[in-house]
Amino acid sequence: MTFDRTFVECSVLGFQSVLTSALAITCYVLWRRQRHDYFLTWSAAWFLYVLRLSAMSAFLVRRNMFWLFVHQVMTGLSAILLLAAAWQLSRGFTWRPWHLAAVPLMIGWAWLTIFGVPSMLVAGVTSTILLASVTIWTGVVFWHDRRRASSGAIKVLTWAFVLWGIHHLDYPLLRGFGAAVLYGAFVDVLFLFAIGLGMLFLVLGDERARLAARTVELEQLTRLLLRAQEDERRRIARELHDEAGQALTAVKIELDLDGHTDAGARVGRALAQVRDLSNLLRPSALDDLGLAAALRALADDVTERSRLQVDLAITGTNVLPPETEVVIYRVMQEALTNTVRHARATWVHAHLEIGRDAVLTVEDDGQGLSPGVSPNLGWLGMQERVTAAGGTLSITGHGGAGVRLRASIPVEAAS
Secondary structure, three states: OHHHHHHHHHHHHHHHHHHHHHHHHHHHHHHHHHOOHHHHHHHHHHHHHHHHHHHHHHHHHHOOHHHHHHHHHHHHHHHHHHHHHHHHHHHOOOOOHHHHHHHHHHHHHHHHHHHHOOOHHHHHHHHHHHHHHHHHHHHHHHHOOHHHOOOHHHHHHHHHHHHHHHHHOHHHHHHHHOOHHHHHHHHHHHHHHHHHHHHHHHHHHHHHHHHHHHHHHHHHHHHHHHHHHHHHHHHHHHHHHHHHHHHHHHHHHHHHHOOOHHHHHHHHHHHHHHHHHHHHHOOHHHHHOOHHHHHHHHHHHHHHHHOOEEEEEEEOOOOOOHHHHHHHHHHHHHHHHHHHHHHOOOEEEEEEEEOOEEEEEEEEOOOOOOOOOOOOHHHHHHHHHHHHOOOEEEEEOOOOOOOEEEEEEEHHHHO
């Protein structure tokens, strides 16, 4: 009967050791990957916890007080390391050389409770209270982690350690019934599962926060690059208009005065191309007259050059930030360019609605999107601009049904 009970208890402790070893290895792998010190401390704590379970198994088999002494030492050290990991996570705790004094203190405490106190009941009660206090303290440290106060992982870890600490107080009460080891091991397994789940939530939450931070950084970088691109476009357009345009104008006037009309005509065409290029780089109407006038000028220019009927409607009177105006103009410019080049359309209807969001819709009656065609650089550029402004871009269309583009930019977010 004793052998059967010892075998069952050791089996439960063995299963608990396997689970704890998995936690130790997982924490070590996470430390190697993320280099967060609390993962290394957790790994060491769970490794010592495995030694604690092994010492308890040895005591159950050998009934040698030395193994109970080792069990107490490992219990104290693992509890302190779990508390230290909580401090590292929530408060940035850093190890110092004098913290190694905890090792001889735990050895002395274990010797006192096992060999120094004549009553095993007194030793068990005092050690249990100390262990429960440290474990509950660990949960309280998690609870006060202000940086992750709303994190589900912190809530799971908090309650797991607090309830685990309260569970430690069961031991003196149940020891007299002879079920303490078996009952304690089963309940410990449940708390280990809960703590492992909390660690999983913690890792997922940190990864999600890190990904969100990187996304924000990329959006900010994209916004800066687009702004620099627009500034460079404006500078080049100004130089083309002011310097090259004026120089060509002077040459044309001189040629016309000298009677070289053919050469003057060629220079005039070159001057017109320079002005078109300048307007393409940065439309003067956008800076001088605003978005509505610039869009109408763009629509009229496309209609004049391509014989594509472009209808433009603008509703709403809210003033948009300059960056948003540039995005909307560039999106419509690229949409009309693609329609002229690829759609084989006869008409385009564009509608800009300005409210809480600035929504631009461009539709045509062309041949639609061909299956399997990848987006070109122009489409990708539109997507980058709209995304950088905090908006969304969708392009839909089937063969023979035309293409519908919709760009939506939150005005408040953009401002």
